[in-house]
Amino acid sequence: MPLIYPWGNDNPFNDYSSFLKNKFHRRVQKLSLNVGFTCPNRDGTKGRGGCTFCNNDSFNPDYCEPHFSITEQLNKGIEKFNERYPDQYYLAYFQAYTNTYGPLSYLKSLYEEALLHPKIRGLVIGTRPDCLPDSLIDWLSKLQSRYYIVVELGIESTNEDTLIKVNRGHTFAETCDAIFRLNKAGIPVGSHLILGLPGETEQMMLQHAERLSTLPLDYLKIHQLQYIKGSALGYQYLKNPEMFHVFDMDEYVELVIAFLERLNPNIVIERLASQAPFNLLIAPKWALKNYQMTELIKKRMKQRNTWQGKLLGVCTAENPAK
Template identity: 55%
Template sequence: MQFNNNKRYNDYSSYIKRTFSERVQKISLDTGFTCPNRDGTKGVGGCTYCNNSTFNPYYCKPNKSITQQLDEGIAFFSKKYKTQQYLAYFQAYTNTYADINLVKQLYYEAINHPKVIGLVIGTRPDCINADLIDFLSDLAKDNYISLEFGVESTLERTLKDVNRCHTYKETIEAYELAKNRGLHLGAHMIIGLPGESKADILNHAKELSKLPINSLKLHQLQVVKHTMMAKQFKDNPEQFRLFTVEDYVDFVTDFVALLRPDIIIERFISESPSHLLIAPKWNLKNFEIVAKIDKKLAEKDLWQGKSIETSLQS
């Protein structure tokens, strides 16, 4: 079976082409917000794997206004692509974790930028409420609004071990609150967290498929500097089963085959800066991994949702 772009899965590039009239670039923003598992509300230290420096570009600094961050980001990307549209990506930390009036102010500032056509908002499942969903739903009447939750795992024990300080039950409740409100709902998932077997991870695909999500970002577990996980990895490396490139490519094809076929796969891997990355060091770019996954899916004659179809037929 083939989807668009001769892919065997529902790819993000095709989705963007269907949704927008031209190329779209996300501009990362940092509001300066924190997280409830950092400020003591629910815990301290944040998630054991988290170092936001692994994905914040140079212009993305909370001491700059939203407009300044957008202007600098657009100036950077417009050098390469003259004609494109922009999405304001509230990426760092938890972007709904503040007084709702401040949240609204920053979102309005971004959406009113003349070159911004929508918002992408990264947050936690326990940092959303009905008032905020009502506000975002109203914005979505005239703008593209994507709300992404860090799911990371569907196992309660794992969420506790990595200091998420929320439950998977809360994840389910957050999506129930946000569904059918005109929002594009995304999910982030980490593949290979300590203590999870391959069977556990494959079951994540089944559980994710039950959620009302539109898109999914997969991140292979990376151990990065200046995190609690870096210390855990140094002290007890035997607790970690980090994927090699070959193992990950093979495994993720089985994962994809268990996913509901309408879910858009936005990414398969993360790329942490080399000066921060401890392990695993694959030394391959995202497009190179994707090419390997495409090839492996063809070799195994798998496609997104195939294993669901097989189970229904048996």
Template identity: 40%
Template sequence: MVNGMINRYNSYRTYLKNKFGSPVLKIPVNGGFSCPNRDGTKSSSGCTFCDNRSFSPVALCEDEVTNQVTGVIERSGKRFRHFIPYLQPFSNTYGSVEKLRSVYEPLLKIPGVCGLAIGTRPDCLSDDIYRYLEEISQRTFLSVELGLQSGDNEVLSLCNRSHTIEDFIDATIKLAALGIETVAHCIIGLPGETEEKMVATARLCASLPLHGVKIHQLMIIKGTALETAYQQGEVAVFTLEEYTGRLGNFLTYLNPKQLIHRLMADSTPENGLIAPLWSAQKTQSLQFINSFMEKHGIVQGSRFLDENRSRQVLS
């Protein structure tokens, strides 16, 4: 509780601050990786919603990885003492262990860097890579962010993810068994996702050894397959009110211990955002989300706890 206000969700930002003793700046980095869903290995067209230029500020960056991080550290002045490079665009474990080492190790040597965050797909992890990630996690803080997007295979197929929820479950269990902090990326509002399927996604996340969940709204980005469907009226996006209602519901089914990395994503028309335009007004939209949660008494994990209590009573 802060200033008499209930903490409505378990904030990752606060967790990092408590863990390292002061605020931590996560710095997006382009590690120069590709993606099997784009290079023809699994598909050439990619996920129907994907345009990394909109999702990551560094998607087009070709600088050395260390320069990307030191540049941000210099510009941040003395506001932060701890930094986590975040390999964000594309699939950052898609390569040999040697390739991964050549990108990760220089980042870990930068003064002030206190760990590493790696975004990837659940089907881009071999035994050698698991071993290397375990080795990293034994010497520094490591967070692996896996794209799940939906806990429903039909929805995954509709958005051409080219992996299944079983791939995700397998990767999550293996990473957790190695003691690695694992995070699920989930999108609310994908084509074919009903409210029931969204709840099933939250329940799946709650049932797995996931440390955190990163949630965002479906965004329509210029040049993607979804843009065509959206322009033809085949796909709709949520208003901020609709999204907030779904998000609140989603949060109640998560485990209250799971850390919430993000409540919404943001982009701008300059970066290809077509809809919903409230995605470009992050501060106002987050204020709306927080007020909504306050007004409706939404608390992360409330239904998860209710369901667990009922199960205990019945057993």
């Protein structure tokens, strides 16, 4: 008989799709939106050029164009899934750049337009930890009583030196402060972390898991560092590839398993890998789709009888935590 873990299934990590299905009692999918925001490390407020690893074109679907209205983008996104999943609900995902970077009145108008769509059941708002004024958190907290509202923070690294190297323009201390403020307001917190940023050793990357496990995080996306055309890091890699490390597939799988073993099992895992469009991706090129990488990690964890949080002593195969 397969082991059923505290998250309710035999998956060796606490996966996002199962969480959403249990919460909404039907299939729910995020729909990305691009409404033309920028970032404080792009417009000169904190810096120029943005994060060295970033090219937003590498993860924006083709229907996400800021010249389309929010409603038009949602309709185009739903149309792509409607034939296969006509009854599913959606979360409007404000994804591109910093989606809390503007006057509160303007932000409210954007979020409210998305929530007026009959298929939308909530918002996922991607932002930076240094762009969350108390007035916005208070308003989102009130909105939470009627909709499912998640704020997704770009953490990227828990190492202060790394954050400086990649031109994030904020500190990990600011990240922790934002997470605690959102949690206190009753707003679920998602997060994003990149494994393999320049200068980080395996030990440093595993420390990310240990540090994040102490915070009231609800969701986590992790993925490998990708060298992308149009990003500063991609340019540097093309110029001097010998100065950078590129994960091979097995190396990354082993790292992710070790990471998950050290991660609080209450944190829901939304993503374990990413794949930029072929025309933009420089390296690594694994020729695996995201779901194939996820299945490979899952299979290897089951073979080893290991699971998320195993090394924290939170649950065991014989006596999983409740």
